[in-house]
Amino acid sequence: MAKDLEIALLRAFVTAVRAGSISRAASGLGQTQPALSQQLRRLEGVVGRPLLHRSPSGVTPTRAGEELLPYAERILSLSAQALTETGRALTGHCGVGLLEDLAASRLSQALADLARLHPGATLEVLSLSGAAMREAYDTGRVQLVLDAVPDIPGPPRWTVRRPLTWAIGQEMDVATDPLPVVLFSSTCSWRTAVLEAMERAGRSWRVAFESNSLIGVLAAVRAGLGVAALMPENLEPAMARHDTAALPALPEVELGLVRHPPTQGDPLVDAVESALRRMI
Amino acid sequence: MAKDLEIALLRAFVTAVRAGSISRAASGLGQTQPALSQQLRRLEGVVGRPLLHRSPSGVTPTRAGEELLPYAERILSLSAQALTETGRALTGHCGVGLLEDLAASRLSQALADLARLHPGATLEVLSLSGAAMREAYDTGRVQLVLDAVPDIPGPPRWTVRRPLTWAIGQEMDVATDPLPVVLFSSTCSWRTAVLEAMERAGRSWRVAFESNSLIGVLAAVRAGLGVAALMPENLEPAMARHDTAALPALPEVELGLVRHPPTQGDPLVDAVESALRRMI
DNA sequence: GGGGTGCCATAATGAATCCTTATGGCGAAG
DNA sequence: CTTCGCCATAAGGATTCATTATGGCACCCC
Structure with missing residues (x-):
């Protein structure tokens, strides 16, 4: 069986490439320069290709070294994660x-x-x-x-x-009077606040559709039955219209x-x- | 510095868990049972937690062992990939x-x-x-x-x-006569074949829109200007209608x-x- | 041109590692 | 009770691997 890569050797490799020098990498890893040099040679033996250009001014990765680097970094990251998270999961x-x-x-x-x-x-x-x-x-x-x-x-x-925002179906005319609205049938506190905002704005309205599920409300809006006051992230892209000036300003929900x-x-x-x- | 995990130890671990037995794992890895036993103890030392329940009937992973397993498998996979692909990239x-x-x-x-x-x-x-x-x-x-x-x-x-399939915009009435079609303006050989299929089916048609880009064709279909003959994977979901029986059967493209x-x-x-x- | 610096590589040495064989303990099956 | 198959430990020795010592190279400064 071919030899396995070794995480310690990959760490030596990544450190040397980042430092641009085997000596500096050795220092950073708390080892001697010949030890790092030998480790990198061993890694090259396992991979079967030169990984570093060596010169008196330091080291740079070869093409094969550049290809190995992302793998090495990923393996080191997973290894660290495995060590810190194994056995510490909540129950x-x-x-x-x-x-x-x-x-x-x-x-x-x-x-x-x-x-x-x-x-x-x-x-x-x-x-x-x-x-x-x-x-x-x-x-x-x-x-x-x-x-x-x-x-x-x-x-x-x-x-x-x-914040809340108006959800408006396509083909929906927001000037329709009274304004058809789509509501959650459950008693949520902002249903009242929304209707009060309509009253204060002098805008008459009627309940066109009620549903106890968001999917139902979205389907009704999509079908153009009326407008609904929803949280922005729940709007489908086509519902985020810009002609809402004709509609009352919506309160925030706490x-x-x-x-x-x-x-x-x-x-x-x-x-x-x-x-x-x-x-x- | 804490010790690094070792890929060979992870391989021993994964093999033992899969085999349900340290002895069988050792055999599979070409090593002796005490060697595997010692390697697994060393791995547990590095991780700092028991990873295996041991019994005369074999081994099963502990909770920590189950948590480590996906990491180990991922690291082994990346390691293998690193070895086989490093230095073999094409240019x-x-x-x-x-x-x-x-x-x-x-x-x-x-x-x-x-x-x-x-x-x-x-x-x-x-x-x-x-x-x-x-x-x-x-x-x-x-x-x-x-x-x-x-x-x-x-x-x-x-x-x-x-195969080709009809792309049909919403609100589009496929019984419209003559049938509006949307075409690529570039001369592609199946444009002729499609039009010939229409003639053979006795269905009259007119060119409603032409574009030299797929995006343009899709936009036109989406806007309901006409139908288009496209490859199935290019259709937006809303265009894959089922009432295409009224339309001529489309030829395949080679x-x-x-x-x-x-x-x-x-x-x-x-x-x-x-x-x-x-x-x- | 010579000396100094900083780099990498190799040789030799010895401590540490790690695999093997031998052996023991346990539980289950016959 | 015996046998089988499992895992764990002890002991021994081969192998590994980090250290120190040393050498070669390129570059810089005086």
Whole structure:
């Protein structure tokens, strides 16, 4: 069997190329210059090709050396990651209650990434209506809830303000009177705020469609049944129209995260909360 | 400095996990069982955690072992790739003439991948009209041309048949008479074949739009100006309608590759031709 | 032109490593 | 109870690999 590459030799190689000198690389790695020289010769023996041009002014990589370099750097990076992360994965269970607008966003992806880093842990993301979410929280099924502040089942640990924007289907005439709107059927606090903004702007409206799911709302908007107030990241590209001056200005929504008190000190819940805080 | 992982130790680990036995792994690696046992202990020393459950019936990975396994496999894979590919990259230049339909397809991506594997080589992909492509081929600027057989500037080395399909914009009524069609303005041999198929089906038609670029054709179809006969992979999802029974059946197109004779034996051109053959 | 500096390569040496053989302990199967 | 197949350890010795010592080369400065 052919000899394996050696990570220590790859490290010597990468260090020498970066330093432009075997002597400086040796110094940096806490070894003697002849030791590095011999290691690099051994690496060239394994690869079967010269990897370095050597001269009294130092070393430069050969063409083969340039080809090996990205592999070497990748292997060193994976090796370091393997050492720091193996055996340090979190375990346990964490239930997260998210407003559906948020569940459809990249927050879910961030949580999926977190779950992938900690295969011993289970994350459960739930999008429930007000009463069901409150019950899930009170019974401990969800440990974190991120929702509009008036809708969360306890005092928020932190809050953040997010803008809303109008979602408008193609072929939709925004001057239509009364203005058809598409709404979430669940009672969310900003539905009221949006309708009040319409009233204040003197713009009459009618409910053209209601759905309890974001997909339903998006389908209705897409079909041109009306306009909807959504978070910007949930809009399909064709819905982000620019002729919204005819529509009332939308309020911001204040989101808050509530955490089930018994989870204090739980490292998994800590990690999930940090990820949500970072991504929101 | 902490010790580095060692690729040989990772290989021992992966082999033992897969075999479910240190003895069988040793045999597979051409070493003795105590040697493997010691190597795995050394690996556990470097990682700082037990990686294997050992029993008289063999070994199974611990939780940390399961976490390390994907890293180990990735490192082994990269290492093998580094050894086989370093110093074997091709150099030189190769010009490829492609029909624009093909240039827009994953063939270009395949050629980009090839170029990435051989940074010392340059690939040039050209989409030119009939006369310009012939001139580029005759002067040796392009060494390979992949196009419809009647349009290629020499006898094909190999040919392949590919289907066409109707691209239909939304809101487009396919029963419209005469049927508006969108065409490539360049003379391609299947434009004639498509129009002849229409005549044979007794379907009258009119040219609604012409463009010399696929993007222009797609934009016209998308805007509902007419239908176009394209390769299936170039259709946007919304254009792949199912009510094409009202439209004439489309002919297949026969593509062929012609190769500039002086490039015989050129390894880069060999590799490019192989890639095209594989991906078409 | 000579001396000094900094680079890389090789030789010799010896400590450390690591594979082998020999052997022991354990659990399961017959 | 015996046999088999597994893993672990001990001991020995061949091999490896880092060190020190030294040499050659190119370049720079005086």
